[in-house]
Amino acid sequence: MLGLGADRLRADMNRLLAFLFHQGVLDEQFLQLQQLQDESSPNFVSEVVNIYFHESEKLLRNLRSLLMDREFSDYKKIGIHLNQFMGSSSSIGAKRVRNVCVAFRAASEQNNRAGCLRALELLEHEYCFLKNKLHELFQIEQQRVLAAGVRYPMQN
Amino acid sequence: MQIANSLSVLIQQQISSHELEHNTGSADSTYRSSCPKGKTNKMANRIMALIVDDNLLNQRIHSTLLNKHGIETEVMGNGKEAVDAHFSGKKFDLILMDRDMPVMNGIQATRKLREMGVRSIIVGVSSHSSEQVKEFMEAGLNDYQEKPLTLTKLTSILQRWNLSL
Numbered sequence: 380m381l382g383l384g385a386d387r388l389r390a391d392m393n394r395l396l397a398f399l400f401h402q403g404v405l406d407e408q409f410l411q412l413q414q415l416q417d418e419s420s421p422n423f424v425s426e427v428v429n430i431y432f433h434e435s436e437k438l439l440r441n442l443r444s445l446l447m448d449r450e451f452s453d454y455k456k457i458g459i460h461l462n463q464f465m466g467s468s469s470s471i472g473a474k475r476v477r478n479v480c481v482a483f484r485a486a487s488e489q490n491n492r493a494g495c496l497r498a499l500e501l502l503e504h505e506y507c508f509l510k511n512k513l514h515e516l517f518q519i520e521q522q523r524v525l526a527a528g529v530r531y532p533m534q535n
Numbered sequence: 536m537q538i539a540n541s542l543s544v545l546i547q548q549q550i551s552s553h554e555l556e557h558n559t560g561s562a563d564s565t566y567r568s569s570c571p572k573g574k575t576n577k578m579a580n581r582i583m584a585l586i587v588d589d590n591l592l593n594q595r596i597h598s599t600l601l602n603k604h605g606i607e608t609e610v611m612g613n614g615k616e617a618v619d620a621h622f623s624g625k626k627f628d629l630i631l632m633d634r635d636m637p638v639m640n641g642i643q644a645t646r647k648l649r650e651m652g653v654r655s656i657i658v659g660v661s662s663h664s665s666e667q668v669k670e671f672m673e674a675g676l677n678d679y680q681e682k683p684l685t686l687t688k689l690t691s692i693l694q695r696w697n698l699s700l
Contacts, residue, residue: 411685415599423599430592462635465660467592470683 388523395516402475406508409472425517431471435506438464439499448494457487457495464502476505572658577627582698583605583626587617588633588660595684597631597660599687605700613637614644621648627655631684634671642674649675652664656696660684 399405416423438460445451445460462482468477479502485493549581584606586597598608606629611617613636630648634641659671659679668679677696680688693699 408683408685411683412596414686415596415603420599427592427595434590434592462662463590466590466682469662470590470592470596515649 385523385527388519388526392516392519392523395512395519399512399516403478403486404473404475404512406472406474408469412471428471428517431467431473432510434467435464439503439506442499442502446499448490451492454487454490454495458484460484461487473509476502476509478504560627582628584608584629584631585617585620585625585627585643585655587612587614587632588631588637588638589613590633593633597684599630600684600686601629601631602687604689604693606693606698607620614639614641614647617644618647619649621651621653629692629696630655630657631660632657632676634659634668642671645671645676658692658700 396405412424412427420426441460442457445453461480464476465480465484468474468480479498483495483498483502486498524535548558555592562663583606584601586594586601588594588597588607588610594610594612598610601608602639609620609625609627611620613633615638617630617632618639630643632645634642639647641659641661648657656677657675659668659676661671661679662664662682672679678692680692
């Protein structure tokens, strides 16, 4: 009966992943990361995603700091940060975040400050959504591993 | 984390785990056959790759991709570090070179390495589309791949340049 808990949790994980793929939040690049996880690197996906979170939050802070500056005019710098954000997002399969970066970059190329601010709001929103969902996914996975590791006591 | 087979099969057509195990390519690459005697890596059957990228995420992912193919890796954060490493005598069979990096970018680093006589297989890896990479190719790349790198793309690179173990 205890094994059913692990199966149920696996089903929950698959449901969440299917939802994220269906909504375009993630793409097949995320599956590529899964393919690279094995016994020699059992936490590869969470390690990579945590690097992504760390890098992304730094970029978001930089973008907000630039745009909030009254004297702001350095759209080239915005473009550099966005290219980095796009690259990282592509690398983990964060499709929707990447698409918002593309729109953001278009606004920065037109020196459109209002457009950039709107895009930044959307980017922060999409990033938060992604982060919450990935945390949820990792939590379910942790619970599944624990549930799968429970054994019946040996009968003598 | 184990992905349910049903979900991964839907999108998995391009990914073949068979590619990880299937060794192709002759023992001698174009690079090795043109390499002067005594200047190959210490162990003839060991492939060494250098990843030149300022992005920590890509460093991690590309290292793991290469390690899956049994290739040892070293990582450097910009073109200057790669050039300095070669000046100090390091040699690599394969270099994955990012284009946009601080201090010295991939175009400058590739040009410099070729001027130094480095004959490693240098593959440019960037988020720029093929149309924008002319300058990068002309700097001395052997090949170019658009990010993100995947198992399939890496396998095709290794097979094309006879770098499979």
